[in-house]
């Protein structure tokens with residue numbers, strides 16, 4: 813079972829999209845393994861987006877992420893990194909297909925509602941950064957109804 817880090821960005825929180833987003837991952841058949849509602853400070857946001865530090869939009873991106881509370885989550889399931897990115901949709905909302913989170917709920921790349929890890933390796937790094945205390949242990953009784 814793979815894990816991915818998903819963050820509902822401040823615009824997603826302010827616009828009341830938390831329930832819709834959680835519901836999409838739950839209904840698909842993924843398991844919520846960690847979740848917290850938090851404000852992040854500038855250095856933490858810079859650390860999370862360190863790979864983008866050379867981008868011209870980096871400072872703007874960091875200011876956006878610290879502009880309000882975010883929901884940090886860990887989701888688990890088969891191929892959840894890639895499939896999670898498909899549920900989220902393309903980074904630029906105008907390229908995101910209808911039916912995806914960004915396709916349904918976003919207009920601007922700088923207000924694109926949600927983040928999802930782009931690889932299993934980055935997922936591990938991001939989960940370690942955001943959940944340094946580890947995750948709660950639980951197993952869904954529905955598992956055999958979702959997975960072979």
Ligand code: RTP
Pocket residue numbers: 864869873902903921922923924926927928929930
């Ligand atoms: P994320 O990390 O948030 O899931 O996004 P991503 O992999 O789909 O896209 P990435 O290229 O890693 O960019 C990270 C976030 O930076 C913001 N962005 N702003 N031109 C801009 O103003 C611009 N370009 C990118 C977006 O919020 C994007 O999700």
